[in-house]
Amino acid sequence: MFERLRRRRLDGELSDDALRRAALAGSGEAMAALYRRHGGLVYRFTLQMSRNAEVAEEITQEVFLALLTQIDRFDPARGTLSTWLCGIARRQLWKYLERNESAALDFDEDTAAELPCPADGPAELLLRREAVAAVRAGMDELPPLLREVVILCALEEMTYEQAAHVLAVPVGTVRSRLHRAKARLAGLLRGEMADTERKRR
């Protein structure tokens, strides 16, 4: 019971800064509390981006080890610990993507907005399930630069400022990338709805 109370106190009451200092002083419990607090975000982000659970786990581990070794690079004035951790995860991810998805990284932001939608025209969502699957597939097909914005802003519900801190880009860039990503997903969704309508007829 005391263990549970102590764990609850570590998880809930202590600030990131206090936990970080305790972890640096050798407290494994503080490290575990930090992991429970931020590990999910880092893991989900890396999993969605890499689509590989093993890679996501490995990167997550490296990110938290970096917390012990590179903590002097963290500046609380510039952002929160979670966004700093996500930024490290992103750098690790991009190294992985550069090795494995070099073709997918050839993404031109200027032309991305002008890509035609697969199915232009009004459509009606018939099967919700299919639509969700279509959007999910559409997210996977998004270029990494757009996909990461969708994951951070739409799925993790970060603010533009937080996402900008993670991605190390201006807030305006985050906003425009998210707009483009959503436009593409909407286009995919419209195409899916059109196909479904066609099948029904």
Next chain:
Amino acid sequence: MTTDRELDEILAEIVREHRAIGAPGRLEPLLCAAAASKTNAARTPRFRLTWAAVVILLAAAAAVIWQTRSRHQPQNQQARSVPVPRVRPEPTLPSAPVAERQSVRSPSVASISAPVRRAAADRARHPDSSPQQAASNSLDEFVPLPVSEGLPPAVELSVVRIELRGSDLQQYGLQAPADSVARAMLAEFVVGEDGLPRAIRIVR
């Protein structure tokens, strides 16, 4: 606009599924261990220095103790291994009147028993091994002669029995009791190979 709204709804649904994904639990103990080991690694040099200093100090203390003991050990061992035997007077020895002390070299030496000779030799080699006895005026046992102080230690010793008067003890640095100044007495001298006396005892 309808599609955008529907997209938001679908994204909200995906968010629910997405948020259900948690960090793998098996990383938690690994990270705990990493935090602890990193701290240990950071502390290791300091601990190593501390332990090295402790070991050096202990080794130095042990060396000093060992040297001190080895310096004292021979003396102690000698003192222990050569106990001074209490030599009883030998009343059965014949008393031969001797005129000149220096000439009384030993027809009688051979007749003296071995323990007596050993005791005499030991006492002569270590004249200060029983200062209490030397301090007392009892001459029942061998007492180092004050005149023998400063002489080199004798290697070969012999015991010479001499008849003398109490007043003769003064020339050896000893004070005879007043009642025995004029009395003749039989004494044994421990004499070194240089012919100089080292110790004396009164036989009767």
